[in-house]
Amino acid sequence: MFKRVTIATVGLAVAALTTACGTSQAAPAAAPASASASAPASSKPTGAALSITDPWVKTADKGMSAAFGTLVNNSGADITVVAGSTPLSPKVELHEVVESKGKMIMRPKEGGFVIPAGGSHRLTPGGDHIMLMDIAKKVEPGAEIPFTLTFKDGGTFSFTAMGKDFAGAKENYQPGMEDMDEGGTHE
Numbered sequence: 001m002f003k004r005v006t007i008a009t010v011g012l013a014v015a016a017l018t019t020a021c022g023t024s025q026a027a028p029a030a031a032p033a034s035a036s037a038s039a040p041a042s043s044k045p046t047g048a049a050l051s052i053t054d055p056w057v058k059t060a061d062k063g064m065s066a067a068f069g070t071l072v073n074n075s076g077a078d079i080t081v082v083a084g085s086t087p088l089s090p091k092v093e094l095h096e097v098v099e100s101k102g103k104m105i106m107r108p109k110e111g112g113f114v115i116p117a118g119g120s121h122r123l124t125p126g127g128d129h130i131m132l133m134d135i136a137k138k139v140e141p142g143a144e145i146p147f148t149l150t151f152k153d154g155g156t157f158s159f160t161a162m163g164k165d166f167a168g169a170k171e172n173y174q175p176g177m178e179d180m181d182e183g184g185t186h187e
């Protein structure tokens with residue numbers, strides 16, 4: 001019974017919308033807006049030049065986690081992301097995953113992430129990612145975690161990623177030297 005009522009309401013709303021459209025066709029609402037929008041033209045890439053699709057953070061109780069998503073460059077110039085930050089972790093690194101002696105390891109990516117002009121760059125488990133070295137609190141599914149990325153030219157881009165369960169991406173971390181006797185927390 002509830003369903004029938006809902007459908008009827010939607011039907012009415014659509015009807016009202018259609019009517020409104022029909023009667024207000026002549027309203028020139030878009031004209032002034034587009035005129036002012038085209039005015040500010042910035043030469044250097046800013047926040048608007050970059051966007052991110054489906055940003056998420058791997059849920060974790062403590063220690064390390066990582067953020068993923070697809071960085072999209074909406075500008076006509078390459079964008080290089082050289083640093084990242086989040087209140088969730090005092091130390092953040094930009095990582096890549098490479099093969100070393102038959103094992104997949106992750107390490108800081110030299111030069112950062114380059115997002116080509118008009119292109120995109122995927123951050124994905126098993127590939128490039130934003131590494132959170134030591135999370136300050138537990139990441140639960142659905143948690144909203146703010147991030148800021150810094151570009152090579154000093155510009156920044158902020159976004160919010162969502163906590164998401166993911167099993168996998170358990171690459172070993174090797175910051176530099178391949179010392180076996182360092183005694184880290186991971187194997």
Ligand SMILES: [Cu+2]
Nearest residue numbers: 095106107131
């Ligand atoms: Cu990593």
